[in-house]
Structure formats: structure tokens, C-alpha cells
Amino acid sequence: MTDTTYSPYRRLPGPLHAILLAGTVPLFLGGLLSDIAYYKTYLIQWSNFASWLIAGGMVFCGLALLFALVNLLRAQPKSGRPTLYFLLLLVTWGLGWVNAFEHAKDAWAVMPSGLVLSVIVTLLSIVSAWTGLTNLRSGTVAGGPQ
Numbered sequence: 001m002t003d004t005t006y007s008p009y010r011r012l013p014g015p016l017h018a019i020l021l022a023g024t025v026p027l028f029l030g031g032l033l034s035d036i037a038y039y040k041t042y043l044i045q046w047s048n049f050a051s052w053l054i055a056g057g058m059v060f061c062g063l064a065l066l067f068a069l070v071n072l073l074r075a076q077p078k079s080g081r082p083t084l085y086f087l088l089l090l091v092t093w094g095l096g097w098v099n100a101f102e103h104a105k106d107a108w109a110v111m112p113s114g115l116v117l118s119v120i121v122t123l124l125s126i127v128s129a130w131t132g133l134t135n136l137r138s139g140t141v142a143g144g145p146q
Contacts, residue, residue, distance in 0.1 A: 017132075021067075021132050
């Protein structure tokens with residue numbers, strides 16, 4: 001009896017893909033923490049920090065989204081985990097885009113919707129990174145023991 005394993009990807013995410021994917025989490029988290037600081041202190045510079053961190057998160061997320069699209073196109077079958085991962089990144093990027101526009105508003109007009117969007121986008125980026133960096137069959141981290 002042979003043991004066959006199923007992997008939804010031809011390859012697990014490579015180092016560049018993993019760096020881009022994992023880079024979204026601290027950038028969006030930094031934007032959330034800056035929004036919290038702005039909410040508590042009313043210092044406009046925190047809103048500016050959040051805007052730049054969200055823009056950086058959008059760049060990393062967008063590039064990781066391109067890698068996820070290539071993985072989805074190469075995956076057999078094209079359903080399940082690769083589709084979920086792509087859709088999670090797409091929703092993260094889309095809500096990040098809305099959040100970036102929200103942070104373009106003037107001064108306190110960013111609050112509280114900017115803070116709420118930052119919480120949602122940060123959580124989505126964590127779930128996306130977790131989904132993209134774990135292996136389907138055993139739940140191990142990509143590159144770890146199989």
C-alpha cells in the first residue's frame with residue numbers, strides 16, 4: 001500500500017512570495033496601531049503614519065496577490081485552498097484600498113471608520129498569511145517538516 005499525499009500547489013510559496021505575504025502583516029498592523037494612537041491622542045501625525053503604512057501594506061499585498069494568482073492558475077484542481085487563499089488576499093487588498101481612501105480624508109474625518117477598516121484589514125492579512133504559508137495536508141509551515 002502506497003501513501004499518496006495531495007498538495008493543492010505545484011510548489012509551496014517560494015521565499016520572495018513568503019516575504020511579500022508576511023510583510024503585509026506588520027505594515028497593516030502598524031497602520032492599525034497608528035490609528036489607535038491617533039484615536040487616543042488626536043495628533044494628526046499618527047494618521048499620516050497610518051496612511052503610509054497602509055500604502056506599504058497595499059504594495060506588499062498586491063505583489064503577493066500576483067504570486068497567488070500564478071499559484072492559482074498552476075494549481076490542480078483550481079478549487080479549495082488555492083482559491084480560498086487568492087480570494088482572501090483579494091478581499092484584503094480591496095478593503096485595504098478602501099482604507100487607503102478613507103485615510104486620505106482630512107484630519108478627524110478618518111475616525112472611526114478608518115480605525116474599523118484597519119482592524120478588519122489587519123485581521124484579514126493575518127488570516128491570508130496563515131492560509132498562504134501553511135501546507136494543506138499537515139498544517140505545517142511552508143518549508144518545515146512535511
